[in-house]
Amino acid sequence: MSIDSHILKPLDFFVDFKQHELETCAAALKSRTVAAGEVIIERGTPALTFFFILSGAYEVAFEGDRSIILEQKGEVMGWSTVIRPFHYTGTITAQKDGEVLEISSSDFFELIQGDNALGEKIMKKINKIASERRTIAAGSQ
Amino acid sequence: MYGLEAISANNGWAMAIIGPLIVMSGLTILAIIISQLHKLVALFDKKAKQTTEPPIKSKDEISAPNIFPNDILKTAKIYQVLIDKLEQPFELSDLYQVAVQNNFPHPILTVSRLRDAGILIRESEGLFIWNR
Amino acid sequence: MELLLQFLSNTGFYLADYRNFVMLAIGSLFVYLAIAKKYEPLLLLPIGFGVLIGNIPFFKGFGLGIYEPNSVLHYLYFGVTTGVYPSIVFLGLGAMTDFSSLLARPKLMLLGAAAQTGIWVTLLSAMALGFMPKEAASIAIIGGADGPTSIFLTAKLAPHLIGPIAIAAYSYMALIPIIQPPIMRLLTTRQERRIHMSEPREVSKKELMVFPVIGLFLCCFLAPASIPLLGTFFFGNIMKESGVVDRLANTARSAVIDTATIFLGLTVGASTQGDVFLTPKSVSIFLLGAVAFSIATASGIIFAKIMNLFMKEKINPLLGAAGVSAVPGSAREVHLVGLKEDPTNFLLMHAMACNSSGVIGSAICAGILWSFMM
Numbered sequence: 001m002s003i004d005s006h007i008l009k010p011l012d013f014f015v016d017f018k019q020h021e022l023e024t025c026a027a028a029l030k031s032r033t034v035a036a037g038e039v040i041i042e043r044g045t046p047a048l049t050f051f052f053i054l055s056g057a058y059e060v061a062f063e064g065d066r067s068i069i070l071e072q073k074g075e076v077m078g079w080s081t082v083i084r085p086f087h088y089t090g091t092i093t094a095q096k097d098g099e100v101l102e103i104s105s106s107d108f109f110e111l112i113q114g115d116n117a118l119g120e121k122i123m124k125k126i127n128k129i130a131s132e133r134r135t136i137a138a139g140s141q
Numbered sequence: 142m143y144g145l146e147a148i149s150a151n152n153g154w155a156m157a158i159i160g161p162l163i164v165m166s167g168l169t170i171l172a173i174i175i176s177q178l179h180k181l182v183a184l185f186d187k188k189a190k191q192t193t194e195p196p197i198k199s200k201d202e203i204s205a206p207n208i209f210p211n212d213i214l215k216t217a218k219i220y221q222v223l224i225d226k227l228e229q230p231f232e233l234s235d236l237y238q239v240a241v242q243n244n245f246p247h248p249i250l251t252v253s254r255l256r257d258a259g260i261l262i263r264e265s266e267g268l269f270i271w272n273r
Numbered sequence: 274m275e276l277l278l279q280f281l282s283n284t285g286f287y288l289a290d291y292r293n294f295v296m297l298a299i300g301s302l303f304v305y306l307a308i309a310k311k312y313e314p315l316l317l318l319p320i321g322f323g324v325l326i327g328n329i330p331f332f333k334g335f336g337l338g339i340y341e342p343n344s345v346l347h348y349l350y351f352g353v354t355t356g357v358y359p360s361i362v363f364l365g366l367g368a369m370t371d372f373s374s375l376l377a378r379p380k381l382m383l384l385g386a387a388a389q390t391g392i393w394v395t396l397l398s399a400m401a402l403g404f405m406p407k408e409a410a411s412i413a414i415i416g417g418a419d420g421p422t423s424i425f426l427t428a429k430l431a432p433h434l435i436g437p438i439a440i441a442a443y444s445y446m447a448l449i450p451i452i453q454p455p456i457m458r459l460l461t462t463r464q465e466r467r468i469h470m471s472e473p474r475e476v477s478k479k480e481l482m483v484f485p486v487i488g489l490f491l492c493c494f495l496a497p498a499s500i501p502l503l504g505t506f507f508f509g510n511i512m513k514e515s516g517v518v519d520r521l522a523n524t525a526r527s528a529v530i531d532t533a534t535i536f537l538g539l540t541v542g543a544s545t546q547g548d549v550f551l552t553p554k555s556v557s558i559f560l561l562g563a564v565a566f567s568i569a570t571a572s573g574i575i576f577a578k579i580m581n582l583f584m585k586e587k588i589n590p591l592l593g594a595a596g597v598s599a600v601p602g603s604a605r606e607v608h609l610v611g612l613k614e615d616p617t618n619f620l621l622m623h624a625m626a627c628n629s630s631g632v633i634g635s636a637i638c639a640g641i642l643w644s645f646m647m
Contacts, residue, residue: 009267016233016252046311084609106315109601112625114513114526116374120622123608124249131616143403151406157393160641161386164634167495168386171633172379174487175480179376182479241475248472250617 003031003101011074013052013125021118028111029101034094041078041092047085049104050078050126056098060090060133068136069095079130081105082123089133213258216251217273230268233261288330292547300324300542313447316420319535320443323542339543350540353435354428358537359421360501365530366421366632367485367509368522370600374626376480377473380580381592381623385630387576388596389638391416391569396642399561404554407431410642412558415442416565417635418449418597424541425502426639430646436545437555441562449602452563453570453594457610460574461590466614468589470623478514485511492637498647499640503633570594570603573627588623595624598631 005022008014008029014022034040034056041051043063057071067090070077077092082105103111112119142150210216223239224231233252240248255261264270281287303321307314326346331337339346352358375382392413399409411427411434423442427435445452457466485507493500512522573593581587595607604624611620 012263015263015267015269016237016249018234018238048311084613109605110369110526112604112621113601114369114371116371116622116625119625120619121249123621124253124619127612127616127619128253144401147403148397148400151400151409153397153400153406153409156642156645157397160396160638160645161390161393163495163641164389164637165383165386167492167637168382168630168634171488171491172382174491175376175382175484176379178480178483178487179474179477182477182483186479246472 003029007031007054007101011052012072013074013076017118017121021115021121024111024115024118025122028107029103032100032102034098034100036094036096038094039091040094040100041088041090043088043091045088047078047080047088047105049102050076050081050108052076052101054099054101056100057095058098059093059095061093062090062136066136071095076126076129079126079133082108082126083130213254213260217255217258217260220245220251220255221271221273224271224273230264230270232267233269236261236269283332285330288332290330290547292551293328293330295551296324296328296545296547299545300328303542315534316443316447316538319538320440320542323539324545325542326539327543327546338546339540340546340549346540346543349536350544352533352536353424353540353544354432356425356428356501358533359425359428360505361533362421362530362537363502363636364505364509365526365533366600367506367511368513368525369530370506370510370513370629370632371481371625372484372510372629373476373481374473374622375629376476376484378470378623378626380584380588381626382630382633383580384573384577384593384596384627385598385632385634386596388569388573388593388627388631389417389634390572390576391565391567391597392635392638392642394568395561395565398564399557402557402561404557405431407646408434410646411438412561413565414438414635414639414642415445415558415562416569416597417631417638418442418446418566418569418599418603419632419635420446421537422502422598422635422639424537426643429643433549434554434558435541436550437558438562439541440545441559444559445562445566446599446602449599449606452566453603453606454610456567456570457574457591457594457607460571461578463614465578465590466611467618468587469615469618470589470592470620471586473622478516481514482511485514488633492633496637496640496644498643499636502636502639506632506636566597569597573597589618589620591620592623592627595627596631596634598628598635600628600632601625603631604628 003026005026008022008026053070053073053075057069058077059067059069061067078088080086080088148154223236223243226239227235237248237252252261260272261269262272300321303317303324306312307317307321327339336344338344339350341347395416396409396413399412400406404412407430411431414423414426415438420439420442424435424439427438489503489507492503509525512518512525573596574590577588577590577593589611591607591611595604597603604621607624608621611618
């Protein structure tokens with residue numbers, strides 16, 4: 001289901017986005033409800049979609065026993081969709097019913113093609129998140 | 142026919158020289174034109190403004206260093222002049238915009254560092270305050 | 274009994290030969306990769322299923338095959354042979370392309386021109402291997418790394434080679450993450466890969482609106498044969514940037530381009546009938562395509578290094594690899610290779626500039642090659 005830009009405005013990820021950038025993102029993102037126990041990302045599978053949390057709590061289980069819980073509105077899941085290794089590095093399971101925003105890699109690259117500056121802005125943010133998560137994932141080994 | 146003989150017989154050498162020259166010269170001319178485009182547009186805008194509006198007093202320009210110091214507190218000091226231009230609390234997009242207008246390098250990364258250092262603090266949804 | 278025997282002799286089982294099975298296996302592999310591995314599904318699914326459709330054996334003369342006049346597939350294939358589908362795809366591409374990074378740094382346009390060198394080197398190689406000039410030109414354009422452009426030129430110059438050339442072009446586009454990074458690393462030093470590009474200036478809406486008009490005039494006056502591609506491309510772009518026909522621009526970059534892509538993929542796939550496709554020529558085309566694409570990548574990088582000899586503000590030579598027109602695949606690779614070397618080095622926007630320039634460059638090359646062969 002497509003969304004309205006006002007949903008994005010309060011999310012931390014989009015906090016410095018201009019109105020037209022929010023609208024572009026909103027047009028590319030789709031909302032999806034998630035049921036408790038649902039596995040939305042499986043480690044090792046090709047990363048083709050990434051998500052923003054709107055509500056709910058999600059456990060990310062990395063290789064080994066290390067895991068983290070993501071529950072803050074606007075947090076990103078599935079960054080490997082746009083950055084190497086292009087396959088998911090953790091399994092993400094919904095801990096309770098919730099809602100996420102999703103965008104496929106093909107839609108994301110279409111967005112980059114249509115607005116280079118916005119694409120770079122998003123990539124920079126995702127890269128920062130990825131390096132944080134990599135540190136967590138590396139801690140498990 | 143094969144080899145160099147085939148290339149010569151089919152006029153290949155001439156095509157392989159003239160072809161890239163045409164592409165390169167075409168795109169070079171296009172590059173030169175578009176590199177001047179903003180000046181042309183600005184000139185037209187200026188003319189249009191002059192005919193419609195009275196001249197506006199120019200604002201004091203802020204000079205930004207080419208490279209920002211690694212020390213975030215020093216960076217914050219440089220950013221203070223931009224913050225003074227904004228009303229608190231402000232949206233990060235406004236700060237980003239004034240940074241770009243004043244040719245501050247890498248505003249996205251710098252704003253992100255300022256947030257990490259607790260100098261830019263979120264006050265409410267979408268609004269930030271300067272903690273200095 | 275006679276009727277039954279006659280019927281059986283008309284079935285695919287009776288008419289099949291080994292070439293059909295080879296092609297059906299290739300088609301099935303494409304479909305599998307698209308669905309199970311989700312590998313380039315937008316390209317591989319229509320092409321793969323097209324290969325399946327085109328290689329089911331049938332009784333010649335029934336008006337079923339893609340090469341038989343009056344067959345349904347033949348009519349759908351009309352869009353390929355006349356260059357209609359590539360032209361429509363370019364309309365959609367124009368409506369989704371942002372030229373702001375190119376306008377902010379026009380120098381990068383030269384990298385889009387330099388990367389077309391692969392086309393011209395391959396032209397010579399194909400001629401040397403005994404291909405006729407029109408065939409050689411069609412093979413050479415694979416070096417532009419642009420599927421629709423390759424199909425367009427081949428349809429005009431060597432229609433009998435559309436199948437292998439289209440498959441080769443799309444295959445190499447899909448293989449960018451495998452082909453380009455080793456060439457990038459081979460031709461650049463670690464220090465060069467770490468060069469940061471300064472943030473581009475902000476580009477005004479007016480500049481973005483004027484650009485398609487200037488681009489159209491200059492490119493199409495220079496190579497009028499590229500009008501079918503660049504005419505629609507710049508038209509799509511002015512629809513996007515003008516903001517006065519948002520509805521049309523949205524349709525062009527979604528429904529219109531999707532429809533053309535479906536029929537382009539399906540019919541190009543169906544044109545790979547075993548007896549036409551499985552020939553020694555196809556093998557040469559695939560090899561030459563790989564050469565073309567590699568040289569294109571390398572020449573872009575080398576040209577960037579040459580530019581650095583004369584420029585005060587150095588450019589990251591990796592950007593040269595994005596001078597091919599595979600949008601945004603090659604820009605993404607450049608970005609990722611740069612990022613791997615230095616996690617704070619973001620090259621995406623700059624690479625997109627080279628990429629957009631590559632689209633224009635390869636379309637001009639197609640126009641020039643077409644006029645050379647007229």
